[in-house]
Amino acid sequence: MNLFIKCEEANHSCDKNQYKEASFWEIIKLNFHLIYCAACRKYTARNMKLTRAFKKSNIQTLPDSYKRDIKERLQKEMSKPE
Template sequence: MFKRLNITCDEATKICDKNQYGEATILEKIKLNLHFLRCEICKLYTKQNLLLSVFYKKKAEDCKKIHHCLTSEEKEVLKQKLKEVKA
């Protein structure tokens, strides 16, 4: 019975990624936690993966606050440079 709950490190990382986005099933979560009992590397991978996701989400929120449009003057300068390149 417990053999069905044993997973490889590759399977653990896949479940970790799914779990992060709320796509892992209860059985997968149980398998992952049992795997953590004997594998510190996968446990560390999960912590680091979660930390990276938090950083990227924060960065994405900050980027959404910045207005990324050119001013009219910048657009005209760009148009002129494009015309020069074409000529």
């Protein structure tokens, strides 16, 4: 297998790695790529900061069932004649 990868593939592995879905071999190739590619180093650094920001923020989403319920009720309310 080739150790050299294109930037596109490096960024793809980097994205996957933010979700712990990159394989060991993908991580090796990514890190090797980063040794000589400044653009991807920048992308990776930014990407990691973004992941950290998400973790730190403790943001949450509302459950889907709740959203659907409210949407339906709003729809009903809107279709009522004024």
